[in-house]
């Protein structure tokens with residue numbers, strides 16, 4: 035099908051409002067990051083499928099006849115148009131030597147890979163003989179949608195290998211994107227990958243990973259935000275590990291235990307997302323400080339709600355306290371329980387140095403220190419040309435990861451190194467040649 039090596043890449047995301055509530059059908063607002071996951075595809079030895087996931091320590095290789103036999107075996111245990119069944123996942127675990135109930139990153143990543151590979155090839159083609167490597171700039175399990183970016187890349191690559199979607203990249207082109215129809219198919223399969231990793235995902239993360247930009251998401255309905263002002267948002271990684279699957283299950287349990295208490299909290303989060311959307315769409319492209327108080331209150335209220343749902347963490351409380359002592363407002367983003375928090379930065383008030391100084395109060399290693407680079411390139415990095423070096427990134431900018439939401443690049447400014455862009459600038463899923 036192709037002669038040169040290909041790289042599929044998808045962005046991570048930040049949820050502004052609506053995490054957890056979105057799983058129960060409420061509205062969420064989310065925006066793509068310029069931190070991406072990269073999947074390299076190259077033809078493999080005939081009859082072998084190899085996968086290497088250095089971010090989670092996986093290196094596996096299988097004979098394709100064995101995978102075909104496994105595929106036949108699990109076909110009877112599930113409906114191909116539906117979600118992965120318990121029986122299918124049990125059979126895949128047994129095949130891969132993964133213990134029942136194992137939820138370590140390597141186990142979930144392997145299981146999601148096997149499920150997507152077999153389910154997609156069963157429906158559209160044959161098990162491919164390929165060599166797949168996935169690496170990411172996103173921290174794993176920190177609320178920035180690394181699981182979805184992984185699932186989106188896998189879905190796109192596997193669907194393309196099986197001929198269900200085109201290979202849109204032509205010789206002479208550097209980057210290509212799929213059609214809307216193809217993106218819809220990719221997104222639906224990425225959702226199934228998320229189901230393997232998250233248990234019960236809403237679909238918002240894979241939607242952002244597929245389409246990029248800033249969007250409103252509710253019960254599968256994806257609506258790009260009409261107008262997004264340029265906002266500066268600070269992204270802080272508490273580095274406290276957590277699992278989305280466990281946190282989402284915990285929220286479900288709380289709602290089942292106290293429905294009369296918890297449902298109004300979910301309704302209020304829904305209202306915050308809706309109000310926030312109205313405020314964002316009513317704001318000018320370059321808002322002044324006077325537009326911020328309402329957005330700040332939404333952050334505060336939602337952070338309290340998320341604590342009520344049981345997904346807070348002392349490290350996130352600390353982020354809120356430290357930023358509040360500088361009159362700034364923060365909330366967790368993603369599943370919580372640690373991971374990342376976001377802080378709204380009103381224009382002009384804080385230089386990166388100023389932010390750095392007060393965030394050191396959080397404790398040296400508790401904020402972003404490093405940024406993983408794995409841009410596709412022709413070099414011979416440790417991953418065979420993917421260059422996954424973990425490098426100190428341009429001084430303070432690596433410590434302060436600021437998210438700019440904007441409709442277009444602010445006049446006269448280029449992207450700040452290490453900064454993150456949302457809105458119409460945020461790149462969606464894409465396909466490139468490796469060299």
Ligand SMILES: Nc1ncnc2c1ncn2[C@@H]1O[C@H](COP(=O)(O)OP(=O)(O)O)[C@@H](O)[C@H]1O
Nearest residue numbers: 089139142143170175176177178179180181278
């Ligand atoms: N680069 C990657 N390679 C393989 N698996 C990945 C990668 N990134 C994420 N994952 C999978 O996603 C899981 C993390 O997902 P999750 O708990 O939802 O956190 P988040 O999506 O916020 O990063 C990991 O345990 C792993 O199984």
Ligand SMILES: C[C@@](O)(CCOP(=O)(O)O)CC(=O)O
Nearest residue numbers: 053054177179235236368369
């Ligand atoms: C908590 C949730 O709303 C977002 C989870 O995001 P992440 O996996 O923490 O990046 C779950 C979901 O929407 O599927």
Ligand SMILES: [Mg+2]
Nearest residue numbers: 179181182278
């Ligand atoms: Mg996730």
